Amino acid sequence: MPKTIYDVARQAGVGIATVSRALNNQPNINKSTKEKILRIAGELNYTPHGLARGLARKHTHQIAAVVPFFFNYFFLGLLKNLQYQLTDHNYDLFLYSVDRIDNKETIFDRVLFERKCDGALILSLGIDDLYAKKFLRAKMPVILVDNYHPLLDSISIANIRGAKVAVEHLISQGYKKIALINGSLSSYPARSRLEGYKETLQSHNLVCRPEYVVNATGDMAQDGFNESAGYDAMQNLIALNDERPDAVFVASDVQALGALRAAKEYNIRIPEDIAVIGFDDIDFVKYVGLTTMRQPVQSMAELAVNRLLQRIDKKTSDKFQVELNAELVIRETCGCNKEGFHANQI
Amino acid sequence: MPKTIYDVARQAGVGIATVSRALNNQPNINKSTKEKILRIAGELNYTPHGLARGLARKHTHQIAAVVPFFFNYFFLGLLKNLQYQLTDHNYDLFLYSVDRIDNKETIFDRVLFERKCDGALILSLGIDDLYAKKFLRAKMPVILVDNYHPLLDSISIANIRGAKVAVEHLISQGYKKIALINGSLSSYPARSRLEGYKETLQSHNLVCRPEYVVNATGDMAQDGFNESAGYDAMQNLIALNDERPDAVFVASDVQALGALRAAKEYNIRIPEDIAVIGFDDIDFVKYVGLTTMRQPVQSMAELAVNRLLQRIDKKTSDKFQVELNAELVIRETCGCNKEGFHANQI
DNA sequence: CATATTTATGGAAGCGCTTCCAAAACAATA
DNA sequence: TATTGTTTTGGAAGCGCTTCCATAAATATG
Structure with a gap:
């Protein structure tokens, strides 16, 4: 007993x-x-007794992380860092996964009203006005990570700028026919990265050909940021034959992996025939030599947790909306590495 | 309000x-x-109110997962499946990460005595007699996943058999000088895989040369199941020069990735010079063509959750110790694929 | 040494629920 | 209609803690 x-x-x-x-x-x-x-x-x-304590104190020292567990290796890295931070501050972590699109709101409601947690971190998940206001009204501290809403605190990546840096790098290497493989436009990062892509082409006086822009369509898993979407998109680009692009900016690394697979299958050499640059720098892409835009997951996690804890302690009340910069990591698939490395031969 | x-x-x-x-x-x-x-x-x-409910009911409908968050992509897949299962059964998931070796026990104690959860899943983490008994005495239902203790329920992989299948596959391809890159022998899977490796060599009348067995040493992260341990080990094997093995069984995919990196750096062709076979089948290795032993993470998760829930509902009391078989997934690095794929050229 | 202050302590209420138990309401039987 | 049985219902206790408040002990002040 x-x-x-x-x-x-x-x-x-x-x-x-x-x-x-x-x-x-x-x-x-x-x-x-x-x-x-x-x-x-x-x-x-x-x-x-943890529950008794929580009940009496009116707070739980627990925080909820809501993640789209249809799994993206990018925010897995994020989650890891979040967990570290939280442990440092002696908070326990509740993991809620929204596995289907339609249960997002159910989970938000539970986080809001079951009062098992003092605050919430919402990762890579869009949130609409209704729920933004609900969070506000319930006074439930919440930080959006890798997403944005005007009413809430958020920490995201400067997607437009990131896309610019990527495309500009491609341009600086002499590529002129640059395509974009993107996620679904229903997602915030996808829209921003498209914008950055377009702007950059324009500012360099390059035409933005519609057949070079492949947005994932439909209500796909991970908003189209998945391997097979990348594979399909690359197939489309390859099918353009002599109109084929000479470089592709892929809006996520998982998709880039799919693109590389397609290239290999069709005997397209990377980067000789088509250069590729990804986005995220998930753990594994270093093994396939993918050039990519690195997201600073550790800083994101630190900022998110610190800020959330401040909100919980009511140490602050002003809005907090940060954009962090992604950093270009040059490996082999962009073709500017002398070693003459062929990523398609993996 | x-x-x-x-x-x-x-x-x-x-x-x-x-x-x-x-x-x-x-x-x-x-x-x-x-x-x-x-x-x-x-x-x-x-x-x-969740806490009030839990306090009154004397159970929380929450379960704890204790994971070694020094992160191994294998049990990340496991965690994902676990989460799915739990959500299906309407249980919430507490994520405890043991990031340093020494806080494992602290976390076990919290899981045991704070009574925030009705049961616990312990992933890939060794547990000693003292704590096994503590769990028993506290009547806290617990399932060890990817590990084993005689007193507790467990779901693990038939490591000896898995190693056998891997090594036997190598032998069947005509390799004779087969090395082993292993994790630290302080871990249960590492010991079993070593055993399987030895037995198989013996039963085929092959000598087991000590310099071909590289166990990770020291108190390493992930019990030596990490990329750089694999890299280092492979370097050692390569340094054997004309005494070099013609094939390596690597006890985990992350290590295999490190081994491939070393091979590439030293211009060792895979599989021509050295064939490689891994263990786990983590998500990414398909992109580098790694032949490996696949762990059935989904079944493991299902079994673990079902069993834990049964324990919680007191529907059962007999011991439950299952071993699942790993399955050989043939890709390119073992050299039996006709395509003549060169994994080292990634 | 009596009185005023400060410091330490325990009882009781309350956090928001579930559940036991006794009572009320209703229906069925003689 | 009186009596028994069956549903429904609400009050109160209890889950294990924190915290308010009144009291007791210890210390300081005149």
Whole structure:
């Protein structure tokens, strides 16, 4: 039978209030009684009951992470860092996964009203006005990570700028027929990356040919940021034959992996025939030599957690909307590496 | 201000006990009052307070997953499936990560005594007698996944057999000088895979040369199942020069990735100079053509969750220790694929 | 040494639920 | 209609903690 605070109190010959004071090292307690209580609590192997504590204190020291678990290796890295941060601050992590599009709201509602957590981190998930307001009204601290909403705190990537840097790199290597393989335009990052792509082409006086822009369509998993979408898109580009692009900016690494697979299958050499540059720098792409835009997941996690904790402690109230820059990581698939590495031969 | 059960009761003109009955659809309640209560609860946007519920019910409908978050892509796949299963059964997931070796026990204690969860899944983490007994004594249901302890339920991989299949495949391809790159022997899977490796060589009358067995040493992250350990080990094997093995069984895919990187750097062709076969079949290795032993993560997750839930519901009490078989997935690095694919040229 | 201050302590209420138990309401039987 | 049986219902206790408040002990002040 687990011990309660009453057991400790009885054993120590004091009242429960005193035990509570000792355990939470509050002031107004005699040093020696405190030591005695702590010792006895240790001997009895007593640990406070988490739920009871939460109920009495009106906060749980738990935070919820809502992730689209149809799984994207990018925010897996994010999740890892988030977890580290939270552990540092002694918060427990609830993991909610929205596996189907339609249960997103159900989960938001639970996070909002079940009161199992003091705050929430929402990863890579769009949120509409209705729910943004709900969060506000319920006074539930929330940080959007890798997404944006005007009413809420958010930490995202400067997608437009990232896309620009990527495309500009391609242009600087002499490529002129640059295509874009993108996620679904229903997602915020996809829209921004498209914008960056277009702007860059324009500012360099390159035509933006519609057949070079392949947005994932339909209500796909991961908003089209998945391997097979990349594969399909690359097939389309390859099918253009002599009108084929000489370089592709792929809006996510997973898609880029799919694109590489398609290239290999059709005997398209990378980067000789088509150069490829991705986005995210997920863990694995270094093994296939993919040039890509690295998202600073660690900083994102740090910022997100710090900010959320501040909100929870009511240390702040001003809005917080940060954009971090992605960084170009040059490997082999963009063709500017001397080694003459052929990514398509994997 | 969030609504309570009292608000609903007042609004509906009934007592709180009746509201509770309606909400948890218990028997002995008039159908029409139940409907009325449910309607009003809906109108008020009432959601029961999770902690209060847990405290009163003495169980939380939450389960803890303890994972070594120094991150291994293999049990990330596992975690994903676990999460799916749990969601299906309407359980919430607490994610505890043990990031340093020394906090494993702290976390076990918290899981055990804070009573925030009804049961625990412990992934890829060794557990000693002391804690095995603690779990038993505290009557905390627990399933070890990808590990084993005689006193506890466990679901693991038939590592010895898996290693056998891998090495036997290599032998069947005509390789005779077969090396092993392994994790740290402090881990259970590493020991078993070594055993399988040795047995197979013996049963085929091949000598088991000590310099061909590279176990990760020291207190490494992930028990030596990491990329750089694989890289280092492969370097050692390559340094053997004319005594070099003609094939390597690598005890995990992440290490295999490191091994491939080393091979590439030293211009060793895979599989012509050295064939490689991994273990796990993590998501990414298909892109580098790695032949490997696939772990059935989905079945593992299903079994683990079903079993844990049964334990929680006290539907069972007999011990449950399952070994699942890994399955050989042939790609290019073992050299039996006609396409003559060169994995080292990635 | 009496009184005023400060410090330490324990009892009790309350967090929001579930559930036991006794009472009320209703239906069925004689 | 009186009596028994069956549903429904609400009050109250209890889950294990924190915290308010009143009181007791210890210390300081005159």
